[in-house]
């Protein structure tokens with residue numbers, strides 16, 4: 001019977017290497033030079049050389065772009081192994097980029113690999129995979145992002161081109177990306193940076209507000225089927241959501257480590273704060289939540305590896321919502337246990353805490369995913385017949401009694417016993 005929670009020793013060796021590499025090489029670099037390695041921004045030449053050297057080590061270990069399947073150019077390790085790797089990479093913002101699996105490029109590579117034509121793969125997927133270019137996914141519209149059916153951005157065919165008009169915002173890296181994959185209500189399109197008609201309004205940080213004014217793209221830049229934007233977006237966001245959840249496991253594990261260390265180091269009123277029951281409760285509650293999230297994420301990753309994908313949508317939605325909730329709860333407790341220090345940027349907690357509301361919003365608000373979970377679950381049920389639920393005990397008991405009636409009738413002792421039980425039940429009713 002296959003029911004095994006252990007990591008195979010060879011993969012564990014690779015995880016150990018990744019852990020060591022992140023701790024000894026990536027972390028010191030990001031502490032000494034706190035710049036956005038992952039954003040595609042230009043780095044000083046010396047720093048670029050160091051980062052390239054780190055990426056080379058990852059490639060030599062066969063760990064580059066581990067999210068991609070074999071048939072589309074990646075090593076094809078699958079989601080479960082990726083989840084275990086992301087549990088380590090998620091501790092450091094720069095690590096995914098050094099391993100060639102940074103968002104939003106990963107999701108965009110996923111859809112290029114799945115839906116791209118051979119020309120699109122050669123022109124966009126390969127350079128994205130090699131980090132020669134960077135990308136943006138432009139879906140959310142100012143009038144409402146949770147309801148994709150209300151999107152207005154539209155493309156009209158004009159000879160050998162499509163002409164796109166509309167408005168998008170929260171398009172992360174929209175200004176710096178080399179290509180923007182824009183969701184129109186009649187298809188997904190690839191727009192190269194610099195295409196006339198792209199207008200950047202005042203956005204929020206890296207999240208661009210873009211107006212598409214008669215943006216012309218070649219007919220060959222339609223990604224996926226005409227009219228198939230919803231299908232392509234669902235495929236893309238499914239991967240994105242579970243990858244976010246995997247990286248969240250890393251963050252909450254770090255917060256739990258920090259809480260345990262703090263609890264047995266800090267004293268108050270002559271006691272270690274660990275001696276206070278409320279502190280023990282916080283540690284225990286956090287451990288239970290971290291483990292629940294981790295197992296949910298790993299099991300979902302396993303299901304993705306072992307199923308056709310569609311039936312995993314409920315589990316992916318559950319990972320997305322649970323990750324956001326566990327992140328909020330555990331990071332808050334870790335913050336609190338570190339007192340005033342926890343509220344400052346002298347610890348990594350403040351940054352993670354400030355990103356926690358985003359976790360409930362990126363890739364769609366939690367409410368929408370809970371609706372998905374509930375709707376998918378209810379599909380497996382039928383309404384009960386009559387007034388009472390299927391688990392109504394008097395009806396179940398009567399049925400069970402019928403099953404044993406012949407035995408009861410044939411045995412004096414059993415009949416008396418049954419009558420006694422019935423009298424007792426009648427008195428209690």
Ligand SMILES: Cc1cc2nc3c(=O)[nH]c(=O)nc-3n(C[C@H](O)[C@H](O)[C@H](O)COP(=O)(O)OP(=O)(O)OC[C@H]3O[C@@H](n4cnc5c(N)ncnc54)[C@H](O)[C@@H]3O)c2cc1C
Nearest residue numbers: 137138139140144145146170171172358361363364365367
């Ligand atoms: C850090 C960050 C990065 C992002 N990056 C990108 C990106 O790269 N590309 C991109 O296209 N978008 C991006 N987004 C946008 C994100 O996908 C949207 O914010 C999200 O889909 C919600 O859309 P909205 O902000 O318009 O909220 P709305 O759709 O206005 O929803 C607001 C609130 O209304 C309620 N609500 C809405 N619908 C329902 C419902 N069906 N049931 C119950 N309650 C509901 C919920 O409380 C919800 O939180 C990013 C967002 C963040 C925060």
